[in-house]
Every structure is written in structure tokens, then in C-alpha cells.
Amino acid sequence: MRDKSCVDCHMPVAVPPHAPQAAGAAGGPGRPRHRHTFLGSHDAAFVASALRIEITPTGADSVANVGVGHALPLATVKTLIITMSALNDSGNTLDSRRIEIGHKDPISPGDAWTGQAPVPDGTAELRVAITYPFADFQPASQHMTIATRSQKIRLARK
Numbered sequence: 618m619r620d621k622s623c624v625d626c627h628m629p630v631a632v633p634p635h636a637p638q639a640a641g642a643a644g645g646p647g648r649p650r651h652r653h654t655f656l657g658s659h660d661a662a663f664v665a666s667a668l669r670i671e672i673t674p675t676g677a678d679s680v681a682n683v684g685v686g687h688a689l690p691l692a693t694v695k696t697l698i699i700t701m702s703a704l705n706d707s708g709n710t711l712d713s714r715r716i717e718i719g720h721k722d723p724i725s726p727g728d729a730w731t732g733q734a735p736v737p738d739g740t741a742e743l744r745v746a747i748t749y750p751f752a753d754f755q756p757a758s759q760h761m762t763i764a765t766r767s768q769k770i771r772l773a774r775k
Contacts, residue, residue, distance in 0.1 A: 621686060627656050658695060658749060661763040669729075670745050672768035676701070676736040678745050681729035688723035690749075695720060698748040698760070701734035704767075706741045736770075743768050 628651035656663040667684035678701055682689050690697055702713040712735035724730050734743050746765040750757075 623686070624651055626686065628652055628654070629656070658690070658692075661749070661761045664689075664749055664761075665747075665764040668747065668764055670747070670764060670766040671729075672734075672743050672745055672766060674743075674768070674770040676703075676734035676743055677731065678734050678743070679729040679731045680724065680745070680747060682724040682726055685726055688720075688725050690718065690720050690723055693720050696750060697724070698750070699730070699732065700746045700748065701732060702744045702746070703735050703737055703740040704742040704744060705739050708742070711735075711737050711739055740770060743770055 630649045631652040658664055667682060667689065669681040669683045671679045671681070678699075680697075680699055697718040699716045699718065700713055701716075703711045705711055714732070714735055716730075716732055718724065718730060734745070736743070744765065744767040747763050748760045749763050750760045
């Protein structure tokens with residue numbers, strides 16, 4: 618049994634200024650009203666709030682679905698793009714790896730995707746960025762970066 622419905626997340630409660638006198642018994646509390654903005658994949662902050670990014674100094678990365686009651690991505694035209702990058706002390710990219718997670722192999726609620734970032738010699742920082750195209754026909758320059766996390770690391774000298 619679910620403790621929330623789709624409406625609870627995608628249409629959060631909005632308290633009107635007249636809530637105590639709203640529809641209901643005279644002088645009694647009004648019934649909750651939901652905003653009709655329908656939050657979803659077009660809202661980067663909304664999608665980011667449902668994900669948790671973890672980075673270890675060895676480059677083992679994970680992206681967990683911690684706030685969605687369904688798999689991510691859900692729609693057939695949606696793709697989460699995870700880019701793992703190794704940066705040097707100057708912030709220049711030494712190497713990167715890009716993974717696409719589609720609807721056929723989504724991240725289920727409470728589960729996580731795990732991957733290994735490249736960690737070449739000279740790596741000082743690892744970065745994971747998650748990009749979410751609003752539509753499959755959208756050019757890459759218009760994809761939303763919804764979350765980025767960086768971790769400074771120290772590699773053992775050889």
C-alpha cells in the first residue's frame with residue numbers, strides 16, 4: 618500500500634489565504650487544495666530533489682532514486698544522462714564516461730544505479746553530472762543539467 622498518491626508529489630498542496638473559512642463547515646478548516654502546475658520532468662529542481670548522488674575516492678559512483686514513487690525515467694521518450702568526469706588540479710577534464718539510462722532499464726524507487734568513473738593519473742577531482750532532456754527530439758544544447766556533485770580526491774603517488 619502506498620502512503621502517497623501521484624497528486625501528492627506532482628500537485629503539492631497550496632494553502633489559500635482564506636483556508637480557515639474555505640469550503641467546509643462554517644468556521645471549520647477548509648479542505649486542502651492542490652496546485653495545478655503538475656511538477657514533472659520539465660522542472661530541474663523537482664527531478665533533482667528525487668535523486669542522491671554519491672562519489673567515492675575510488676571513482677565508484679551511484680545515483681539513487683530516493684524521492685520518486687515510480688521508476689526513473691518513466692516515459693519511453695525520457696533518458697537520464699549520467700556523465701562521470703575526472704578533472705586535474707586546474708579543473709580540466711582528463712577523461713569522462715557518459716551513461717544513458719532509459720525507460721527499459723530505469724532506476725526503481727529505493728534503488729540506485731552504480732558505475733565506475735575513469736580515474737587516470739593526475740585526477741584531483743571527480744564530478745558526476747545528471748542531465749535530463751525534456752524531450753527526445755531536443756538538441757543536446759538545450760538539455761537540463763539537473764544535478765552535479767564533485768568530490769576532491771587524493772590518489773596515492775606511485
